[in-house]
Amino acid sequence: MKYAENILETIGQTPLVKLNKLTAELPCLVLAKYETFNPGNSVKDRMALQIVEDAEASGILKPSYTIIEGTSGNTGMGLALAAAVKGYKLICVLSDKQSKEKMDVLRAMGSEVHVCPTDVAPEDPRSYYSTAKRLATEIPNSWYVNQYDNPSNCRAHFMSTGPEIWEQTEGKVTHFVVGVGTGGTISGVGSYLKMKNPNVKVWGIDTYGSVFKKYHETGIFDKNEIYPYVTEGIGEDILPKNVRFEIIDGFTKVTDKDAAVYTRRLAREEGMFLGNSAGAAVKGLLQLKEHFTKDDVVVVLFHDHGSRYVGKIFNDDWMREKGFLD
């Protein structure tokens, strides 16, 4: 008999799928690393498991502890799988711009959910960063994950996602393009691919309202770059330690509208029912057209599943309200 000992053993080994229509104007082969095949439907399962197992190994996380994290939902789901299998309690702290579906799913998986205002500075005590940190000091026998600065986040992708992409492309990958939030995915995969072949180019997708692109280009953390935006999962108003700017060749910014429109097009034209950052990644790829040539093999990573966005991107009323439908 062939079976996994538990759900955590099914994490990883996701397929690589060719994009056919949306990127037809590009001269190169475009392959999507399709992370919704993970059991929690997102790439974050990989890092949640790595982070928990590294914390267990180092002794910070002990049996029956409470795991606490500030998460836009996908990390929470990954942590919920690990917590359920390994017997930990879980508290997720989210900002109020996150979709209701994400909150409902976390509750369904047994997590306690705290919702904090989005439009406050990260250092404000009401922010979800500050609330998660505070809860970890107040609740005995608890552990604050901190995916932004925890090196196990990046390590998960260096150890699994990066090697999978290298092997699946038989070492032919020339570019890696991906949305950047905590930076774990781009830094872990990017540094692995560059270790195997220093000529691989690594591009980050950023949002309008986020600090990454300007910081990468100028070294300036410009607070004027920060304002509320709609796209979920990518862009930040802080510089997480997991964004290793030195291994990133460049960023391109995608508008909220383009990210939403391309997420819908992925569903209807490629049959790929994906989250908001996937649309941003595809539009970003098209914006980078001049960097690609005929023989290139471009890998783009799709982080999460469309089911978490049915009340938003896939809802015409919501799209109209935001001015995203022409």
Ligand code: PMP
């Ligand atoms: N897309 C989605 C939907 C996400 O949840 C995240 C994680 N915040 C990202 C992209 C960015 O990934 P990373 O945190 O590894 O940079």
